[in-house]
Amino acid sequence: MAKARLSSYHGRETTSEDAAMAPKSALGSAPKTTKKPGKKAARTLNQPMGGNVMLRPAAPITMMRLPTQPDARGLDACFVGIPLDWGTSNRSGARFGPRQIRQESSFLRPYNMATRAAPFDALQVADINDVPVNPYDLKDSCRIIEKFFSEKILKYGCRPLTMGGDHTITYPILQAMKKVHGPVGLVHIDAHADVNDTMFGEKIAHGTPFRRCVDEGLIDCHRTWQIGLRGTGYTAEDFDWCRRQGFRVVPAHEIWWKSLVPMMRKVRKAMGKRPVYISFDVDGLDPAYGPGNGSPEIGGISSMQALEIIRGCKGLNVVGGDFVEVAPAYDVSGNTSLYAANFLYEMLCVLPGVPYR
Numbered sequence: 614m615a616k617a618r619l620s621s622y623h624g625r626e627t628t629s630e631d632a633a634m635a636p637k638s639a640l641g642s643a644p645k646t647t648k649k650p651g652k653k654a655a656r657t658l659n660q661p662m663g664g665n666v667m668l669r670p671a672a673p674i675t676m677m678r679l680p681t682q683p684d685a686r687g688l689d690a691c692f693v694g695i696p697l698d699w700g701t702s703n704r705s706g707a708r709f710g711p712r713q714i715r716q717e718s719s720f721l722r723p724y725n726m727a728t729r730a731a732p733f734d735a736l737q738v739a740d741i742n743d744v745p746v747n748p749y750d751l752k753d754s755c756r757i758i759e760k761f762f763s764e765k766i767l768k769y770g771c772r773p774l775t776m777g778g779d780h781t782i783t784y785p786i787l788q789a790m791k792k793v794h795g796p797v798g799l800v801h802i803d804a805h806a807d808v809n810d811t812m813f814g815e816k817i818a819h820g821t822p823f824r825r826c827v828d829e830g831l832i833d834c835h836r837t838w839q840i841g842l843r844g845t846g847y848t849a850e851d852f853d854w855c856r857r858q859g860f861r862v863v864p865a866h867e868i869w870w871k872s873l874v875p876m877m878r879k880v881r882k883a884m885g886k887r888p889v890y891i892s893f894d895v896d897g898l899d900p901a902y903g904p905g906n907g908s909p910e911i912g913g914i915s916s917m918q919a920l921e922i923i924r925g926c927k928g929l930n931v932v933g934g935d936f937v938e939v940a941p942a943y944d945v946s947g948n949t950s951l952y953a954a955n956f957l958y959e960m961l962c963v964l965p966g967v968p969y970r
């Protein structure tokens with residue numbers, strides 16, 4: 614690891630006196646410089662603002678209080694929001710997800726105590742704000758999302774971690790992904806399969822994204838795992854269609870009370886070295902954990918199982934991920950967004966290139 618150098622600390626000059634005054638953990642890790650193999654110039658890595666530099670409930674309201682920039686130039690990974698909820702069928706409000714997730718993320722520190730991941734030691738990460746979607750047109754919003762991801766993120770070789778937004782957004786994200794990576798393997802945590810052909814006659818909605826992904830060859834059906842499916846349905850076809858495509862369907866009741874570490878071993882074996890995308894719908898969690906969502910179903914996975922799933926993706930070629938359907942208005946505690954922030958951080962921790970110390 615390259616030697617650390619004190620320098621600009623998220624819009625504020627950090628002096629050696631600050632470093633001497635503050636306990637080492639207060640600054641998170643000090644801003645780091647690193648060299649990419651074969652490149653001459655060292656780069657200064659962004660660090661989340663520490664809790665002893667600025668009180669946690671205070672500004673800035675960005676993911677993990679990271680710096681912002683308008684696109685992903687120079688970044689290895691980025692956080693990005695999509696404030697869209699006009700694809701929902703029941704309770705709306707996920708347009709407020711990104712802002713609330715950023716708000717709750719102010720409590721996050723840079724180092725992962727459980728897994729020893731230190732993502733900010735080696736990756737350049739920033740919050741690139743929100744995609745300017747069109748609230749009066751879902752199809753146009755999908756076009757805007759695909760273009761944004763292609764031209765402002767993937768063009769720079771950056772791996773996006775997206776704050777939804779309802780689940781419609783995963784379809785245009787994966788359209789952009791296909792152009793770069795081809796069909797991706799998918800780790801999809803959700804109460805619902807989201808493979809309806811149409812809803813109210815419409816092809817684009819939050820219950821249709823993975824049907825469209827199959828139609829357009831955006832996902833590799835034989836490397837697609839749907840975990841946590843449950844609830845009432847119309848017919849067995851709701852999930853059987855997925856099985857016929859080659860998806861691995863893991864209904865919630867089959868994993869109740871179980872550690873998911875063994876299942877994730879199978880997931881890793883199935884995924885191999887090829888690109889994998891993680892799409893996490895908050896309603897995959899039991900509503901006891903994540904009540905702030907638009908389509909709650911009882912009997913879901915626990916927060917601990919969710920951690921096992923994401924941490925179990927370590928070693929895979931994870932090219933991006935999203936956490937969707939957070940609708941803060943149904944959760945006065947803010948816990949749903951706190952989960953979202955933590956799970957997005959955990960996704961960051963399993964990206965390729967993250968050191969463990």
Ligand SMILES: [Mn+2]
Pocket residue numbers: 780803804805807819894
């Ligand atoms: Mn969903």
